[in-house]
Each structure stands twice: as structure tokens, then as C-alpha cells.
Amino acid sequence: MFTPSGAFSGFSIDDAAAAKKFYGETLGLAVTENDMGFLELNLDSGATVLAYVKPDHEPASFTILNFEVDDVDSAVDDLNSRGVKTDIYPGVGDSRGVVKGEGPDIAWFRDPAGNVLSVLSTS
Secondary structure: OOOOOOOOEEEEEOOHHHHHHHHHHHOOOEEEEOOOOOEEEEOOOOOEEEEEEOOOOOOOOOEEEEEEEOOHHHHHHHHHHOOOOOEOOOOOOOOOOOEOOOOOOEEEEEOOOOOEEEEEEOO
């Protein structure tokens, strides 16, 4: 019988050091390296997301991780001030890539491995 005691998500990266710096220093997440050398992103919600190096990594063409925020505009301003580009889809959203009025406010950005992430409003 399938009786899981928990679950977690994971995604591939191409450079563990670059990912650790981005997720830990740029985004300010708690990042640890496990016994297998994989990165564990420890989220405030209590969830853990695994990031692992894959030699033939190809960036995900879809959003792999969504960060809920109270105010997307403020989060985007903060991310931009940290050097994170949020206008990754030409012609989508405002000049900073923020989309409003089509569901929750949202903006996308990429990690150093090219994976797509987002910030979206919780209200």
C-alpha cells in the first residue's frame, strides 16, 4: 500500500556553488548540503526542496518554485536591487516583468542554472 510519511520536491542545477550562493546569499534562504552533496533549500514553511547537480542539466521551461509574498511590487524591487532580473519574458507584464489582473500578481526570474522561479501575491 502506498502510505507516504512525507514528500519533497527537487530540481536539477548545473553548478552547486553558484546555486548555493544564489539561493543562500541572494535570496536569503537557509541552504544546507546533505551527505550526498545535494543542496537542501529549507523554506520558512518547514518544507525542504532538493537541488542536485545533473551533468546534462537543461533548465526547466516551466516555473519550478513559487515564492509567496505579500507584495509582488516590493519583492520585485528588492530582487532587482540584489541583481535579480525579473523581466525575463519580453512583452509580458510591466517594465519589471510584473503581471497584474490575470490571477495573482506575479513576476518570474531565473536561478543561475536557468530554472524559472516566481514571486506571487498571497492576496
